[in-house]
Amino acid sequence: MNQLALKKFFQVWAVVSLFSLFLTSCVTESSGSNHRKVDSEKALELHNQLAAGYVKNKNRESARLHLKKAFAINKKSPEATLTLAELYQLEGEMSLAEDTFRQAIRLKRNFSDAQNAFGVFLYTQKRYEESLEQFEKAAADLDYKARAEALVNVGRNSVMLGNNARARAAFEHASILDKRMSIPYLELADIHFQSQGFAQAKRYLDTYMNREQPNARALYLAIRLERIFGNKDKEASHALSLKNYFPYSKEYLEYKGSR
Numbered sequence: 001m002n003q004l005a006l007k008k009f010f011q012v013w014a015v016v017s018l019f020s021l022f023l024t025s026c027v028t029e030s031s032g033s034n035h036r037k038v039d040s041e042k043a044l045e046l047h048n049q050l051a052a053g054y055v056k057n058k059n060r061e062s063a064r065l066h067l068k069k070a071f072a073i074n075k076k077s078p079e080a081t082l083t084l085a086e087l088y089q090l091e092g093e094m095s096l097a098e099d100t101f102r103q104a105i106r107l108k109r110n111f112s113d114a115q116n117a118f119g120v121f122l123y124t125q126k127r128y129e130e131s132l133e134q135f136e137k138a139a140a141d142l143d144y145k146a147r148a149e150a151l152v153n154v155g156r157n158s159v160m161l162g163n164n165a166r167a168r169a170a171f172e173h174a175s176i177l178d179k180r181m182s183i184p185y186l187e188l189a190d191i192h193f194q195s196q197g198f199a200q201a202k203r204y205l206d207t208y209m210n211r212e213q214p215n216a217r218a219l220y221l222a223i224r225l226e227r228i229f230g231n232k233d234k235e236a237s238h239a240l241s242l243k244n245y246f247p248y249s250k251e252y253l254e255y256k257g258s259r
Helices: 003-056 060-073 079-090 094-107 112-124 130-138 147-160 164-177 185-192 197-212 216-229 232-245 250-258
Strands: none
Touching: 003 060, 003 079, 003 232, 060 079, 079 094, 079 112, 094 112, 094 185, 112 130, 112 147, 130 147, 130 232, 147 164, 147 185, 164 185, 185 197, 185 216, 232 250
């Protein structure tokens, strides 16, 4: 190989070597970047889960600590924003909570968790038409994991607005979506009782009481149904349970006043 050819060989070799080094560097940096991205996403998810859990347990200080960490990773995290809204609600900062709920909904398309939670917030303030709008949006999401719960909220909200037909449809739909859920049966029993569909009310209430330890509301409804059907022994048994387990409930006071 002459000197000129040798020179060209080394030039080509140098270019190829540099190009190979560049590619290796890019792959390494890209791989590292992806790992960092995955790690950040996992950390964000963990902080969001911890913050939400602390809010649920009313541990405001720990919730705020993890929210700060979540926002440090992503200042526009929809999930962290939702939890912050719930934290404000827990602390009685209702104006801040409402603004933050709305912000969370804006940050993520079809954010059903936020819509359902905002609906609950509005419901507690007796803003029933506004809360129903949020519940209906959440319930319309076919992929929403808590869709049955949203439908129960639609039903309860509809009862408050005097729309028993929508309420009944929502509770029936919820019972189909989640067959383990018991509360729709109590709600349906109450609706049918109010419309004097006593036989249907009894069937729904029996289903509920076979699944759950009855609460004061269920026991008082059972007392009134057994009275209508003339079953004095069962009426007395339910009345005794209401007295023993819920002596300070409004249902027991109403029962005493109705005797």
